[in-house]
Amino acid sequence: MPSIRQNPYPEALPDFRNLGVTARALVGVNLLALAAMLFSESDWGNLPASFAMRAALLEPPLLASLALFFLGAPWLLRLPYWIGCVVVIAVVVAFAAATYMALGEISWGGLARTLVLAAFAAIVALAYLRLHTKAYSPALAEARLQALQARIRPHFLFNSLNAVLALMRRDPRRAERTLEDLADLFRALMSDGRNLVRLADEVHLIERYAAIEQLRLGERLRMSWDLDNAPMDAMLPALVLQPLLENAVYHGVEPGTGTGDVLVRVERRGDRVQIRIENPWLQPGTGQRAGNHMALDNIRERLMLFFDDEARLESRVEGVRYQVDIEIPYRSGPG
């Protein structure tokens, strides 16, 4: 299992293919330039013109560097952190020098000033992104613990064990299979929540989970799976789907008196993976259980940690159905 971070305080370059990282670098460097100009320009009126003029020197190396980092991200991320930093700064300085030359007013003093400013901007941006990563990585370590706590309800564990006990004499084979399913489920639950896993593994897991629920609830649970267009090699954080399916059963099927239809759909649209989990919406007062948004909040937080602003999680009531939609960038994993 590839892990995106091996230790709790990682020294790694930011992921340049992440929209959030790119946006932060763009905005950060421009703000820095604006602040510098505020210092040097005494007249407010001149500020826009002055900014526009400097932008000619600022934006080309900035955009070119980010584009190059985007392309070279896999290679860059393999470098040791400090060497990576040196490479990043060198690239920025080189692009700045090229832009300065291209603008055609060459003076040694001007060139030196440009290069120092470019190196300075690159260092500040790297330092900011490093702080940002650090601020979030303890949370990433904690995510595992939270994952365990917010995950499987004890209610489910004890009811499942009880169901297995009931099968023991009448259908020992099915009892065995159910215990195996429970073991798979708990192995996954106790694994490292910081891992990215293949969609195929996560789907396998929730199928095991659904099999146990089916045993308990019988005809009251009707599962439908729409996985024909699911990109089984896509990577996603472990234990994102299972808690959602558990919520669907706990809130949408168990308290209801009739049959509850639960839908799981995963599909790839371009470079996005779209996931929907849908269950009956029970009106409050008809046994609807008090909702707690712990699971949703926990999953949203973990998606943010892994994908930053590129992941989306929404839930809504649509008529008589409750829907949770997740969208993450498609990244294929090994195998």
Next chain:
Amino acid sequence: MNELRIYIADDEAPARARLKELLADIGGELATKVVGESDSGLDVIDRLPGSEAQVLLLDIQMPGMGGIELARHLCALENAPAVIFVTAHDRHAVEAFELNALDYLMKPVRAERLTAALRKSMAAVPAERGARDVHEKSEQAVRLERAAGGPREFFSVAERNRIVLVPVGEILFLKAELKYVTLRTKVGEHLIEEPLVSIEREFGDRFVRVHRNCLVARAAIRGFERIPGAGGEEPHWSVMLEGTDERLPVSRRLWTAVKAVVPEGRE
């Protein structure tokens, strides 16, 4: 034959099967007979009264109606069974059971625990049917009321050996007359034997007192009407309700409070 008659209520079929298996296992020590099974609370209300059950093994998490509310309605029965709650995991419920000395078992249930709980309830079940006195019944009802996390969703009316449930949401007003309270819905009337004060306490959010002997559903209030005094009487206000032409007088003392709880624009 002195078999203990048992009723099993659980929404999960495997859980019911397991309890029956255990009852069979302990048969040598304690003879029992399962006289009925239900997979929902409302089904228990329908079928338990005719089953002559002495003990009810009751899952607390069931669709339709929770176990504790169900047990409260069963108290109204003349031959109410002893109730043993069964739960997989519900910290709040277990705390409430402990606090109020209610019997419960944890799933998965062990044979020894089941035997002990049944023996205990057997001691409480009178040998002669109907011998249970009114005082004891009400004591159980009070303990259940205290263990309940919130207001009921139904009122129960015991009709001979049958329980009729009236959804709280369908009630327009409640009126106390002598020792009974009349529940009035759009379609009819029911008599229950609960004091108006305790109903007001339990459903404070839903009903508002308009008169010494009358509670009105807030949601049903359509407006107020001033009734001119006739024959020397002083004029007074009365409340108009959705779904009935009956006007209910608002007592002078409560008028300000009643007016305040009704949202603007509904006068």
